[in-house]
Amino acid sequence: MTDTANPPVPATPGRLRVMLRRHPTILWGSGILGLVLLLAVLAPVAFTADPRQVFPLDRLKPPTGAHWFGTDMLGRDIYSRTVYGARISLIVGFSVAACSVAAGLAIGLVAGSNRWADAVLMRILDGVMSIPAVLLAIALMAVSGAGIGNVILALTVAETPGVARLVRGVVLSLREQPFIEAAVASGSRYGSILLRHMLPNTVAPLLVQGTYVCAAAMLLEAVLSFIGAGTPPDVPSWGNMMAEGRAYFAIAPQIILFPGLLLSLTVLAVNLIGDGLRDALDPRLARQH
Amino acid sequence: MTDTAPLLSVRNLQTRFRTDGGEVHAVDGVSFDIRPGQTVALVGESGCGKSVTSLSIMRLLPARAARIAGGEILLNGENLATATEQRMRRVRGNDISMIFQEPMTSLNPVLTIGRQIAETLELHEGLTRREAGEKAIHLLASVQIPEPKRRAAEYPHELSGGMRQRVMIAIAIACSPKLLIADEPTTALDVTIQAQILDLLADLKERTNMAMLFITHDLGVVAEIADHVVVMYAGRKIEEAPVADLYARPRHPYTAGLFGALPVLGSSAGGQTDRLNEIPGSVPSLRSPASHCTFAPRCPRSTDLCRAEVPPLAGQGAGHLAACFHPEPDQKGGTA
Amino acid sequence: MLSYILRRLAATIPTLLIVSLFIFSLLYIGGGDPAAMLAGGEASAVEVEKIRETLGLNDPYLSRYMDWLTAALQGDLGQSLYSQKPVTELILQRVEPTAMLTVTTMIVVLVLSIPLGILAAWQAGRATDRAVMIFAVVGFSVPIFVVAYVGIYFFSVQWRLLPVQGYTSPFEDFPDFLGHMVLPSLALGLTLSALVARITRASMLEVLSQHYIRTARAKGLGDRPMLLRHALKNAAVPIVTVIGLAVATLIGGVVVTETVFAIPGVGRLTVDAILRRDFPVIQGVLLVFSFVYVLVNLAVDLSYSLFDPRIRYR
Numbered sequence: 034m035t036d037t038a039n040p041p042v043p044a045t046p047g048r049l050r051v052m053l054r055r056h057p058t059i060l061w062g063s064g065i066l067g068l069v070l071l072l073a074v075l076a077p078v079a080f081t082a083d084p085r086q087v088f089p090l091d092r093l094k095p096p097t098g099a100h101w102f103g104t105d106m107l108g109r110d111i112y113s114r115t116v117y118g119a120r121i122s123l124i125v126g127f128s129v130a131a132c133s134v135a136a137g138l139a140i141g142l143v144a145g146s147n148r149w150a151d152a153v154l155m156r157i158l159d160g161v162m163s164i165p166a167v168l169l170a171i172a173l174m175a176v177s178g179a180g181i182g183n184v185i186l187a188l189t190v191a192e193t194p195g196v197a198r199l200v201r202g203v204v205l206s207l208r209e210q211p212f213i214e215a216a217v218a219s220g221s222r223y224g225s226i227l228l229r230h231m232l233p234n235t236v237a238p239l240l241v242q243g244t245y246v247c248a249a250a251m252l253l254e255a256v257l258s259f260i261g262a263g264t265p266p267d268v269p270s271w272g273n274m275m276a277e278g279r280a281y282f283a284i285a286p287q288i289i290l291f292p293g294l295l296l297s298l299t300v301l302a303v304n305l306i307g308d309g310l311r312d313a314l315d316p317r318l319a320r321q322h
Numbered sequence: 323m324t325d326t327a328p329l330l331s332v333r334n335l336q337t338r339f340r341t342d343g344g345e346v347h348a349v350d351g352v353s354f355d356i357r358p359g360q361t362v363a364l365v366g367e368s369g370c371g372k373s374v375t376s377l378s379i380m381r382l383l384p385a386r387a388a389r390i391a392g393g394e395i396l397l398n399g400e401n402l403a404t405a406t407e408q409r410m411r412r413v414r415g416n417d418i419s420m421i422f423q424e425p426m427t428s429l430n431p432v433l434t435i436g437r438q439i440a441e442t443l444e445l446h447e448g449l450t451r452r453e454a455g456e457k458a459i460h461l462l463a464s465v466q467i468p469e470p471k472r473r474a475a476e477y478p479h480e481l482s483g484g485m486r487q488r489v490m491i492a493i494a495i496a497c498s499p500k501l502l503i504a505d506e507p508t509t510a511l512d513v514t515i516q517a518q519i520l521d522l523l524a525d526l527k528e529r530t531n532m533a534m535l536f537i538t539h540d541l542g543v544v545a546e547i548a549d550h551v552v553v554m555y556a557g558r559k560i561e562e563a564p565v566a567d568l569y570a571r572p573r574h575p576y577t578a579g580l581f582g583a584l585p586v587l588g589s590s591a592g593g594q595t596d597r598l599n600e601i602p603g604s605v606p607s608l609r610s611p612a613s614h615c616t617f618a619p620r621c622p623r624s625t626d627l628c629r630a631e632v633p634p635l636a637g638q639g640a641g642h643l644a645a646c647f648h649p650e651p652d653q654k655g656g657t658a
Numbered sequence: 659m660l661s662y663i664l665r666r667l668a669a670t671i672p673t674l675l676i677v678s679l680f681i682f683s684l685l686y687i688g689g690g691d692p693a694a695m696l697a698g699g700e701a702s703a704v705e706v707e708k709i710r711e712t713l714g715l716n717d718p719y720l721s722r723y724m725d726w727l728t729a730a731l732q733g734d735l736g737q738s739l740y741s742q743k744p745v746t747e748l749i750l751q752r753v754e755p756t757a758m759l760t761v762t763t764m765i766v767v768l769v770l771s772i773p774l775g776i777l778a779a780w781q782a783g784r785a786t787d788r789a790v791m792i793f794a795v796v797g798f799s800v801p802i803f804v805v806a807y808v809g810i811y812f813f814s815v816q817w818r819l820l821p822v823q824g825y826t827s828p829f830e831d832f833p834d835f836l837g838h839m840v841l842p843s844l845a846l847g848l849t850l851s852a853l854v855a856r857i858t859r860a861s862m863l864e865v866l867s868q869h870y871i872r873t874a875r876a877k878g879l880g881d882r883p884m885l886l887r888h889a890l891k892n893a894a895v896p897i898v899t900v901i902g903l904a905v906a907t908l909i910g911g912v913v914v915t916e917t918v919f920a921i922p923g924v925g926r927l928t929v930d931a932i933l934r935r936d937f938p939v940i941q942g943v944l945l946v947f948s949f950v951y952v953l954v955n956l957a958v959d960l961s962y963s964l965f966d967p968r969i970r971y972r
Contacts, residue, residue, distance in 0.1 A: 259914065430892070
């Protein structure tokens with residue numbers, strides 16, 4: 034009974050292969066993301082210069098053999114900065130996804146298990162969710178000051194309520210399932226029911242949601258940095274680079290174009306993985322594709 | 323019997339569904355005629371292809387999953403199997419209309435009853451909105467819905483299942499179709515409501531001389547309403563006969579099994595019943611045209627011949643055909 | 659119906675209280691002395707004390723919150739630390755461009771996304787459907803400023819068809835207003851259109867598999883009335899729900915769009931306030947935007963009965 038109620042989690046390489054063949058978007062997304070990841074990890078050896086090094090004679094140069102993506106208004110190499118910027122974007126995306134999934138899971142499990150806690154927590158979450166995510170993150174950044182850690186914290190606060198609601202929903206719907214009632218009737222302790230039955234059932238939806246949170250966090254980080262409330266100005270993040278390029282856009286579009294393209298591509302890759310996972314793990318939704 | 327030209331003539335219909343494992347022959351060479359004013363019952367277990375047959379006639383099969391692979395569907399001589407979608411729109415709801423098994427979900431929940439009836443009239447009879455609205459109220463009255471004027475302004479969720487099926491019938495008869503296809507119209511309803519709906523259909527038929535294709539698995543209903551019966555098994559027609567003849571002398575062992583006249587292999591017992599016997603296992607679905615009698619695995623009379631060849635339909639008396647090498651003996655003595 | 663609206667409005671009060679408490683407490687979340695933080699690193703003790711005095715930071719926490727909330731309810735959102743002007747006045751001055759941008763964006767979204775979603779559902783599995791789905795996932799992944807700058811580069815810089823930046827009031831020069839709004843509302847609308855097109859497609863697909871659609875076809879209805887009259891209204895509830903939720907994305911996008919296109923709206927006010935650490939303004943803007951968002955979603959809830967007669971409010 035438990036087996037039929039649990040969503041299909043790929044357990045064997047064979048099933049994984051079938052899943053990937055049926056949902057090629059996962060493969061595409063992973064491929065692109067893998068490339069960006071590789072570039073970010075290998076940044077120091079990926080034919081880059083120091084992203085902060087200034088070449089005063091080479092200011093605002095279009096792409097050349099020496100500077101593949103051209104140079105910015107201080108003569109810094111845009112290719113190097115873009116590659117290093119990938120690190121920031123990926124760190125923020127993955128950290129926010131991990132932190133808000135962890136926090137959301139904890140809050141959701143508690144809310145789904147205890148009616149009093151549920152009433153209080155849901156009110157608070159409703160409140161936080163009523164503040165548009167960008168504004169919430171902006172406000173938090175305004176009080177905490179620029180910094181990657183603060184960006185991660187602010188975006189985690191903004192993204193956690195959604196995850197918590199999802200987990201709570203899963204727990205509440207599972208509580209009505211016969212196999213949980215049977216476990217309760219047979220005297221299992223609630224804690225062990227949570228661990229043995231509830232937790233595994235949250236894996237699939239959390240995986241999907243976590244992917245979307247990662248994509249949203251990457252976009253939001255860029256937005257925050259772009260409007261001057263994200264990473265410190267000296268960090269070569271994609272958002273910062275695009276903010277710097279604003280004034281020179283008409284004469285040197287490459288300053289904005291390349292980080293913008295890389296950001297779009299990375300977010301697209303993560304979203305493709307998310308879509309593929311959702312279709313693969315949720316047969317009800319998959320039917321519609 | 324054969325003096326009037328058939329209104330609808332289904333000839334060697336082949337309908338196939340695409341699946342992951344290849345094409346399934348859901349309907350495999352079915353033929354039958356319906357004459358004006360006649361009621362033909364299409365009988366069989368679920369999955370035997372009877373609903374697919376009716377949807378094929380209406381050309382309402384899911385476009386990407388199913389196709390009519392062969393045969394003809396002649397309505398007054400015009401082949402609907404190859405008609406354009408544009409032509410079919412003129413036929414549907416006008417020449418042929420259909421009522422379904424699910425009265426609770428077959429009406430649009432966000433449109434009023436009156437609108438849903440009037441829509442058909444505006445479409446096929448060119449009535450104005452107002453004229454159609456007025457005629458819709460008359461139609462509601464003619465399907466015996468009390469307070470038709472008030473009901474016309476209501477939404478489906480405000481009506482009971484029996485009422486909704488009456489509304490479906492009102493939509494179906496709005497443009498005085500020549501043929502009404504009723505796909506298990508009473509299955510989802512209470513027994514008392516079932517009887518009322520059957521009475522209503524019988525009454526309408528008498529008043530309008532409309533022909534009817536009645537799809538059911540309920541032999542009690544068949545006896546009450548049909549003139550002629552076609553029995554299907556695994557996508558094929560295995561027997562057809564005038565209703566009285568079929569009840570008196572079922573020839574195919576499967577039909578006989580349905581009537582409970584003799585035990586079917588694997589079924590619980592004989593026992594007189596007017597419902598289909600529960601026959602364990604489902605009707606086989608065919609990946610290729612049959613190469614032998616599809617009922618043979620479950621048939622008490624099957625022989626090597628049955629497992630080697632498809633039995634052809636053979637005459638068993640006036641208007642009576644059965645596809646069996648070893649038909650049931652005529653228990654009442656007479657032969658063809 | 660009216661009593662239902664009033665009760666639903668009353669039900670939003672606890673949410674709004676929590677929102678306001680949260681927004682009010684933001685200053686204290688960072689830890690440390692808010693007055694010193696607001697004054698900035700180089701401020702003298704006298705300056706810090708002055709800010710402390712202006713903001714009433716010496717009073718107990720809850721009483722400060724109550725004072726702030728009471729004032730806010732009366733339309734007084736405090737004073738800007740930068741310009742010394744009332745926050746309410748600052749916001750009101752900036753409302754028009756933001757409201758206009760929101761309206762034109764919503765028009766873009768509705769005109770673009772709903773037909774695309776319907777088209778995709780109708781052509782499910784075919785090339786058109788795939789194209790729409792690719793648009794949906796790409797549109798959802800490309801940040802607003804990338805779309806905006808690509809648009810500016812071609813339409814304004816290269817081809818000189820549209821103004822680069824700025825805003826003109828529609829009440830002064832309508833054609834000029836439109837010219838200024840084309841790129842911002844397209845850039846902002848693209849992300850949202852992707853989201854709405856996706857949900858329209860999913861919702862329509864769900865509806866198209868229903869029995870009453872088969873009934874509509876059995877009547878002899880063509881695709882067009884079947885899709886628009888029978889299916890769309892049934893598919894509407896999830897669509898308007900997502901549009902309501904997308905207002906959060908829209909508000910976030912307004913901040914970015916107004917920055918890129920130099921539109922003097924509330925979003926631009928927000929960004930300026932952040933750069934100047936003008937906290938009363940940030941709080942005021944946050945409160946107003948959250949309030950609007952809650953109200954929009956209340957309106958969405960109430961609109962359900964327009965689409966589905968089974969939903970009744972008592």
